[in-house]
Amino acid sequence: MSNNKSFKVIELNDGNKIPTIGLGTWQIENFEEIETTLNNALEAGYRHFDTAFFYKNERSIGSIFKKWFDSGKLKRENLYIVSKLPQIGNWSYRVNEFLKMSLSDLEIDYVDLYLIQFPVGFQYIDSSELIPMNEYGNVVLDNNTHLEAIWKAMEHEVRRGRIKSIGCCNFNQTQLKRILNSCQIPPAVIQVEAHIYSQQRILKKFCDEYKIRLCAFSPLGSPESNLFNDPTLKNLSLKYGRSPAQISLLFLIQSGNIVVQKSTNLKRLQENIQIYDFKIDNEDMDLLKSLDRGVSGIYKRTYFNTIYPGADLHSEFPWK
Secondary structure, three states: OOOOHHHOEEEOOOOOEEEOEEEEOOOOOOHHHHHHHHHHHHHHOOOEEEOOHHHOOHHHHHHHHHHHHHHOOOOHHHOEEEEEEOHHHOOHHHHHHHHHHHHHHHOOOOEEEEEEOOOOOEOOOOOOOOOOEOOOOOEOEOOOOOHHHHHHHHHHHHHHOOEEEEEEEOOOHHHHHHHHHHOOOOOOEEEEEOEOOEOOHHHHHHHHHOOOEEEEEOOOOOHHHOHHHOHHHHHHHHHHOOOHHHHHHHHHHHOOOEEEEOOOOHHHHHHHHOOOOOOOOHHHHHHHHOOOOHHHHOOHHHHHHHHOOOHHHOOOOOOO
């Protein structure tokens, strides 16, 4: 069976290269858990790490990376580190402020990729209040969000050398078009929920036109989706002698995407990156494409409404 080693790293539209599989760190805040997970991931071969100011773990992550750098096992240029501008930072003049805090916490001079985490702005109270809420239990919105101005501020940080590539998360196609129509440096990456049940084909086609790479978060679906019990996926798992997770991740990568998966389990961490020594046949790729449920397969949109109640009232809410 042919291998997929050429898919390990792909080039972005700005000439920079990114590993196609990354480790997400959302909801891993306990230092011992972060330390164990990152050490295991680094030993397993992960070099792409996805974090954010919003995740409240960048200081811990930075201290762990520093130990590896100081030991001589790794150099900074061996890692691909992603961070994100939080919703309370969705102002052009706050890009520098939040980027500086992330760089300080991560103990590095630059990030490889910096993303606007969500197009909706929240009211800034202080840097520790990431989801400001009102007395009615709704998030306090900042309705003056200007995405094009934020983008220009991010472009400035690229020129300063503190960011290598820039992109966005959870933008819709119209918002992407606005950035493309006004930017000097186009988005290199858009990060959205994508998996076999929601393959984001329309957005992917648009991104391909502008050489924007689609990065899938939640690439293994959600617990509610019950993806791993899908008969087609189970049959292909038996055919290739690989886990449903490995088939799912490789499907997305062979489709030209980047994936950010999350696990703190050593066995799954190791398994999920061991996908470059085989290739899914074209016929089986077509079978997996047929499982796409479109918008109905998306879970996180509902979840965002749960953690950000009232965010859908903002003019920049991406899923009207």
